[in-house]
Amino acid sequence: MAASAGSNQSEFSYTSITMHPTRPDAFAQQVASHRDYLLRFARLQLRNDSWAEDAVSETLLAALAKPQAFANRSQLKTWLVGILKHKVIDALRLQCREVSLSPQDEDAGADDLLDQALFMPDGHFAEPPQPVCATAPRPPAAARMP
Numbered sequence: 823m824a825a826s827a828g829s830n831q832s833e834f835s836y837t838s839i840t841m842h843p844t845r846p847d848a849f850a851q852q853v854a855s856h857r858d859y860l861l862r863f864a865r866l867q868l869r870n871d872s873w874a875e876d877a878v879s880e881t882l883l884a885a886l887a888k889p890q891a892f893a894n895r896s897q898l899k900t901w902l903v904g905i906l907k908h909k910v911i912d913a914l915r916l917q918c919r920e921v922s923l924s925p926q927d928e929d930a931g932a933d934d935l936l937d938q939a940l941f942m943p944d945g946h947f948a949e950p951p952q953p954v955c956a957t958a959p960r961p962p963a964a965a966r967m968p
Contacts, residue, residue: 846889853885856899860906867910873917877909884909 860881864874884905885892892901942948 849889850886852898853882853902856902857882859899860902863903864906864910868913873913877906877913880909881906 857878860878861874864877865871868874868877881902885902892898895901940948
């Protein structure tokens with residue numbers, strides 16, 4: 823197909839994707855062929871391999887669940903990236919809501935030392951806490967309000 827822009831003519835070649843009810847496997851193969859690119863994109867955005875895998879898997883499942891939504895209005899890769907962008911946003915929202923409590927945290931050792939210093943094994947304070955007003959320094963007389 824040729825397209826003209828003013829006096830310049832450039833040749834465009836587009837891959838035509840036709841979805842036949844009898845050949846859904848062809849569409850699935852074309853969708854799956856973009857998996858590596860989608861995975862690179864998701865890893866770049868999420869910076870976590872497992873979250874990226876999940877986002878790409880959800881993207882491919884969404885694309886295969888509704889192939890009629892594609893309708894050849896854009897390139898297949900563009901359509902898939904559009905779906906993936908929404909899946910990445912969903913993953914980031916979920917990440918903000920989740921609290922990670924893994925024992926591999928760097929501060930876990932510091933928390934244990936702090937617990938040992940401040941608390942007895944039964945959970946009570948090692949030294950009773952002081953009342954706030956007894957330990958707070960009193961401001962100088964010149965700084966006090968009349």
